[in-house]
Amino acid sequence: MIDTHTDGPDTPAVRARAVSDPDTLDRLHERLAAAASRDGLLDVAYTSVDTPVGSLLLAATGTGLVRVAFESEDHDLVLDTLAGRLGPRVLRAPARLDRAARELDEYFAGTRTSFDLPLDLALSRGFRHLVQRRLAEIEYGDTWSYARVARLVGNPGAARAVGTACATNPLPIVLPCHRVSRADGTLGGYAGGPARKSALLALEAGVRTGPRSGDTG
Amino acid sequence: MKQPFERVVDEHGDTVLRVCRAIVGVHDAEDAWSETFLAALRAYPDLPEDANTQAWLVTIAHRKAIDITRARRRHAVVTDDLPERPSTIGVPGSVDHELWDAVKALPPKQRRAVAYHHFAGLPYAAIAEIVGGTPAAIRRAASDGIGALRAALSASTPKE
CATH class of the missing domain: 1.10.10.10 (Winged helix-like DNA-binding domain superfamily/Winged helix DNA-binding domain)
Incomplete structure (x- = not known):
């Protein structure tokens, strides 16, 4: 096939130039999480933290911390379950889990012996x-x-x-x-x-x- | 079962930003992106499970872009005179201004057709539903638009 535009970028190349950079998308995600939290739109906010027992998924509702999951439980699977049981408006929003993450840090550093966090036991009956x-x-x-x-x-x-x-x-x-x-x-x-x-x-x-x-x- | 909204943002965040940059320009694109996803998050529980998520998001972005363009026109005096502020765009040069300026120069119909077909990957029929008109007309506009875009970019790209 003869390309009449051989001197310039072809269509896929033009498309490739439109791709967004990851930093911008990260920043926009953070802004979305903040706005969604402010407007009370989230069914579940979550983050993951690194600990001596591996990566932990922390998830919270408006009521409190609702789920802590080990890596071996498969975080994606856990998030699917949370979306099914608590609602699909599930978003990574680390700021909402700051306090839980800090208390866990202190626990693993040996400086905390009990947790002082609002909890949500909505997942058990x-x-x-x-x-x-x-x-x-x-x-x-x-x-x-x-x-x-x-x-x-x-x-x-x-x-x-x-x-x-x-x-x-x-x-x-x-x-x-x-x-x-x-x-x-x-x-x-x-x-x-x-x-x-x-x-x-x-x-x-x-x-x-x-x-x-x-x-x- | 509906997937967590996080995965919707992860999968389509890039596409929606491309569409926003094409339709409202680089300067307003981030506001348009944020408003699109915030509106999508609100409506997400009611989205039918078999819906085309990408077409749904582009439809929302299309409406938000119209709102933003209208608001800009109304407040043109104020908003054209934004004070300088520290860049929040990240790495300098990460936005391809040459490309987006060329997109901006296209007539609106071609610009939308290029954004929704070439940047978002929607079929002509889905675009016709969003913007009105016939799929054939969208197809022509997309073809003319991408041709004009290639010509504009090749004219400004020095030969190796």
Whole structure:
């Protein structure tokens, strides 16, 4: 085919010159997230943070933090589920998760032993909700058996159901289901896998056994 | 099930910015982009699941561009005299002003046809639904427009 415009750019080349640069798109995205938050348009705001147990997805509704997910849960899949259950207006909006991210930083630095965040337990129902809500009563560095948690919620025979409630905890770390293990002292399951569960317990044990290097008081 | 809106922005953010730059110019394109996606976010829960997301976004951008152009005309005295401010465009030279100036010089019908067909990739029939007219007329305008654009750009591009 003879191109009558051989001296100049052809159509694909013209099209290529129209492509937007990533910096501009990032800046526009940030502006959109700010405006959407201001106007209360988001069903879910999210971000991801790097931690010693890998990348964590943090998601919040207008009520509070609604989901913490490990990398092994597949963040894209988790976002799909959130869109289906809470609404499709899901946007990356890191500023909305600043406080949660900061508290998690402090937790992993060993300077925070409990979380002070508004939470939204919209993703759980019934007995699971009841159990998850009370997990925060288990103190930092402590471990409880599933049966003890079952007694705490007034249902001593429900140790197995407590296990399910822990496994489906939408807010791991913040609601410390990692502090619940089997009566025989073995670890029990964990949404993030057993390695992460023991890493969290080791972190909490380490801080408890004495001052860390660099501590001043 | 509807996908998270983040993926809509991720997939179509670039296309919508191209369309905005073509229709309202580089200076107003970022406002047009923001208003387009904010309006889209509001309406997103009601978008039918089988809708063509890209055509939907271009339709919104088209309307926002009309609003912005009208507002500019009304406030021309004020807005033509914007104070200088630090560049927020990112890397200097990342916007191809030569291209966008050439697009701006096209007659409006050709400009829209080039933006929606060549930059956004919409078929002529979908564009006819957005701007009115027949697909054949859109096709002609797109062809004339891209021809004029290539000529303008080749005239200003030195030969290697």
